[in-house]
Every structure is written in structure tokens, then in C-alpha cells.
Amino acid sequence: MKNVIDIRSSGRPDIFDRANTDGLFGRTRRLQQPLEKYLRGTETPRYLAYNDQSGVVAARGDNESLTPADNYRAFLLATTVRALFVVGDDSGDRTVSLPYEDIVAVDCTSGFRTTTLEITTVDEDRWVFECKGNLTTMTRFVDEATQIWTRTLTELDRAESQVEAAAAALEETSFGTAATHITAAQEALDNGRERIETLGEGATTTIEDRLQSVQTRIDTCQRRRHVRAAEEHRDTARHAWEIRAYERAADAYAQARSEYDRALAVTAPEPATEAITDARDAVEAEYAELLSAPVDAAQVAASAARATADPAKRASHWEDALDRYRTAYELDWGRDRRFDGDRASLRQALADIAVELVDAHREAGRQALRETGDESKREPSGTACEDAVAHFERAREVATELVPDRREPPADELAAVSGQGASVEAEPSGR
Incomplete structure (x- = not known):
């Protein structure tokens, strides 16, 4: 077996499946367990490399x-997740596992005849592995894998931080800020996933639980937003409705x-579907x-008017x-109508109500004039x-705007007002 093996191009050697290897004098036991037993x-x-005597040196720590x-032999196995040392011994294989995020x-x-690979960890431990083969390519892979894992985890940390910021923004009802943080979180997660996928499906599967956890947090925050x-x-719609700002309420x-439809389009456990x-x-x-409220309210007001006997209250x-x-x-106005009631019917209703309103005001005016001559009334005649x-005047104003043919008041009405000392002049014709 070569001292350094590129497993992707050469395939797995027998040591993965059995602990002994064929040699000049028969089979020799190299490990207590096949290497496959140590994979997760x-x-x-x-990549796989081995040495027969130097083993793994702890140069620091x-x-x-x-x-x-x-x-027995000492093996260095570079996987998509870690660098793994496995050293054979009669009392049992000894292992040192160095996850790439710790390197x-x-x-x-x-x-002269060997190459040496040296790995330093975040705890400042240093592990040295010497081999008669060329470890350059293997070293390059370990270095690249270390960078990929480090950057992936950094992106996931950033994604989680952005989710927390988004949640805080939602508490303050800052929806725009929350959306910005959620977008940043998704971008960081996608970057992390893309990086780890370059190492292959095995590496992605190893970290899939965390990837999915972050995605769920993002989706939950997005749905909540x-x-x-x-x-x-x-709430805005209800308030607008109360003050009869119907179009604003409809919008x-x-x-x-x-927003509810968008929430349902996001797959998340909370809020509940x-x-x-x-x-x-x-x-x-x-x-x-x-949509029916404006016409309904108008009809209610018209019904109240018809049911009122007192002319002044009816006019109101x-x-x-x-x-x-x-x-x-x-x-x-100017766009497709959403509200109930077609404009032709409403226009006719306005014309009919204008007639009723003019008549009610004139009747109320005549009643007020009659009250000026009734000494039993408490209200002074001047006020009446x-x-x-x-x-x-209100009757003439409404008639001028909406019922021109009823603009001029009856002659007896003018005379009655004049007789009480009030000056109510008819508008000039053509005005």
C-alpha cells in the first residue's frame, strides 16, 4: 500500500475493511479495528497516509x-469533516480526532526522504505526522477543508445573529428593519450551505441538523413578521373604517x-397555520x-329621516x-369599483335625497316662523x-347645487319671512 493515498482516485484500501494487510511473510495486523469502524x-x-514507527508526535501542549x-501502523485519515489519527496497539487502537473547525x-x-504534516489547533496543541510519501496534496486538502468549515460556521453564526436582531426589531414593530435582518440571515445561511457543499454530500449531511435549525429559525421569524x-x-383598517376613510380601510x-397569505406561504412551526x-x-x-358599509350606512340614515316627524330633525x-x-x-373614483352600489343608482339616490332635504328644510323653516308668533314658546321669537x-338658506343652497328647478322658494315663504322682519332675498335668476 502506498504511504499516501488519494482515495477518490485510487479507491479505498483494504485497511478500511480489515485490520490486517498482506505482506511478504503473510498477513500482518496493522490495527485492532478496520478504519471503517472509526468513521461517523x-x-x-x-486521503490516507501512514507510517510504521514515528507515529503521531504531540509537539506542544x-x-x-x-x-x-x-x-502496527499509525494512520492519518483526512475526511470531509476532520483529520483523524489512528495508531495501532496491542491494548487497543488509540485515536486523535481534530475537527476542521478546531484547526x-x-x-x-x-x-531528505520524508515529508511532515503539522496541524495546530485553537487550543494551541500541535500534532506532527511524518511520512515517507508526499503529503503536499493531503496538506492542501486539509487546509482547504479547514477554511471551508471555518467560513461555513462563521456564516451560520452570522445567520443566527441576524435572526436574533430580526426578532428584536419585531418586538419594536420595526418591520422594515426586521425584513433587512431576515434577508441578511438567509443570505448568510445560503453562503454557508454553498461552502460546505463543496466538500460533498457527506460534509453537508454532517452539519445538516444545524443548517435546518437555522433555516427553521429564519422561516419562523419571517412568518412572524x-x-x-x-x-x-x-388595526389600521379598523381605525380608518371608524372615521369613514373607507378607501384607506379597504387598502x-x-x-x-x-401579509397573511405570505405568512402561509412560509413553512414554519410558528405561528400556527x-x-x-x-x-x-x-x-x-x-x-x-x-364594502357594503358606505351604502348600508347611507340607507340607515335615509330610513331614520323618513321615520322622523319633526321637520328640523328630519332635515338633520x-x-x-x-x-x-x-x-x-x-x-x-377613477379605478375599478370595489364597494357595493353602482354609480347610476347612487346618483339617483343623491337626487332624491336632495329633494327630500330641500323640502325638509323649508318645512322646518315654516315651522320656525310659526313659532315666532306663539307666545307660549320659551324660545325668543328672534332666535326662531x-x-x-x-x-x-340651506334649502336654497342644496337646491342650487343639486335640484336647480327647486332653487326658488315659494312666494308665501318669502312673504312670511319678510313679515317677521327677516331679510331673505331670492337669488337673482340665472345665478
Whole structure:
């Protein structure tokens, strides 16, 4: 067997499957256990080197140098995960495992007939392995694998740090900041995964649990961000609805629904899918109710006006109905209509209400004039007359804007006001 073997090109030697090897005088035991016994899970061996006598030297630190017993050998195995020393001995094989993330330096020096590989760890331990073969290629692989693992773990640390920052931003409802941190976390995780994949499937599988754990944390944070944003939009919609800012409410509900949909598109254990679905359905129900709310409110105001006998109060209800119908009519102007009620029907309702409003104000004005002559009324006649004038002027104002053919008040109305000392002049014709 060669002293240094590139396993990818030469295949696995017999020492992986059996502890003894064929020699000039028959089989010789080199290890107590085949090398395969020392591999973990999907760990993949790449290079193998051995020596017969020098073993593994602990050049620094409190570690003990390992020397093979007679006929046994010392092996250095470079896998996709670590550098592994296995030294044969009658009392049992002795091993030293150096994960690549614990290695800080790898050096190779050449002598007259041998090459020496030296590995230094984060604890400042130094392990020296001498071999008659050329260890240069093996050293290069160990060095590259060390850098890959170090950078991979650094990226995973960065990803976890970004997730924590995103979670903190969500607590402060800083959704934009949270999104930035989540994006950075995903980028770091992807970088780490890409790096470790260059060592092959075995290396990736070894660290898969942590990769998946970080991905789950990112996805959970992302889902939580969408849910929190949806809740904020829903609160905005409800507040806008309360102040009759219907279009703003509709836009906010649409944004809330989109955020819930985005949350459901992210696979994560939290927040629970059922809770998100229920919240989205509730938003859909509120949105549907909102679309009919402007017309419903206008109809309620109109019904209240029709049910009111007192002309002044009836006029007040018709004012409210006119305002609400006008709001419903003007919604979504210039774009596809979302709200209930077509504009033609609403326009006709506005015209009908305007007539009712003009009539109600004029009737209220006439009633106020009658009250000026009733000495039993507590209200001074001057105030009643002012009320009459206000009703008549409002009637003329509405008629001028919405019912031009009813703009001029009846002659008896003008005479009645004039008779009470109030000056209410008819507008010039054509105005």
C-alpha cells in the first residue's frame, strides 16, 4: 500500500475493511479495528497516509505522543469533516480526532526522504505526522477543508445573529428593519450551505441538523413578521373604517390579507397555520362587510329621516344621508369599483335625497316662523326667526347645487319671512 493515498482516485484500501494487510511473510495486523469502524455516519474519507514507527508526535501542549506497537501502523485519515489519527496497539487502537473547525494552521515540510504534516489547533496543541510519501496534496486538502468549515460556521453564526436582531426589531414593530435582518440571515445561511457543499454530500449531511435549525429559525421569524405586519394593517383598517376613510380601510385590509397569505406561504412551526388561516378569514369577512358599509350606512340614515316627524330633525337626518350617499358615490373614483352600489343608482339616490332635504328644510323653516308668533314658546321669537332663515338658506343652497328647478322658494315663504322682519332675498335668476 502506498504511504499516501488519494482515495477518490485510487479507491479505498483494504485497511478500511480489515485490520490486517498482506505482506511478504503473510498477513500482518496493522490495527485492532478496520478504519471503517472509526468513521461517523456520512463522513467521507478523502486521503490516507501512514507510517510504521514515528507515529503521531504531540509537539506542544499536554497531549501524549502516540507510537505504534511492533508491526502496527499509525494512520492519518483526512475526511470531509476532520483529520483523524489512528495508531495501532496491542491494548487497543488509540485515536486523535481534530475537527476542521478546531484547526487554525496546517503546514507541510519536506526532508531528505520524508515529508511532515503539522496541524495546530485553537487550543494551541500541535500534532506532527511524518511520512515517507508526499503529503503536499493531503496538506492542501486539509487546509482547504479547514477554511471551508471555518467560513461555513462563521456564516451560520452570522445567520443566527441576524435572526436574533430580526426578532428584536419585531418586538419594536420595526418591520422594515426586521425584513433587512431576515434577508441578511438567509443570505448568510445560503453562503454557508454553498461552502460546505463543496466538500460533498457527506460534509453537508454532517452539519445538516444545524443548517435546518437555522433555516427553521429564519422561516419562523419571517412568518412572524408577516403576521405582525398583517395585524398592523388590520388595526389600521379598523381605525380608518371608524372615521369613514373607507378607501384607506379597504387598502389596509387588502394589505393585511396579502401579509397573511405570505405568512402561509412560509413553512414554519410558528405561528400556527390554523391561527393564521382563521385571522385571514376574519379579515376577509371584515373586508366584505366594509364594502357594503358606505351604502348600508347611507340607507340607515335615509330610513331614520323618513321615520322622523319633526321637520328640523328630519332635515338633520337627510343631511347625514346626503353626506353618506355622496361618500359612497365618490368611492374608488377613477379605478375599478370595489364597494357595493353602482354609480347610476347612487346618483339617483343623491337626487332624491336632495329633494327630500330641500323640502325638509323649508318645512322646518315654516315651522320656525310659526313659532315666532306663539307666545307660549320659551324660545325668543328672534332666535326662531334666525332658525327659519338658516333653514331657508340651506334649502336654497342644496337646491342650487343639486335640484336647480327647486332653487326658488315659494312666494308665501318669502312673504312670511319678510313679515317677521327677516331679510331673505331670492337669488337673482340665472345665478
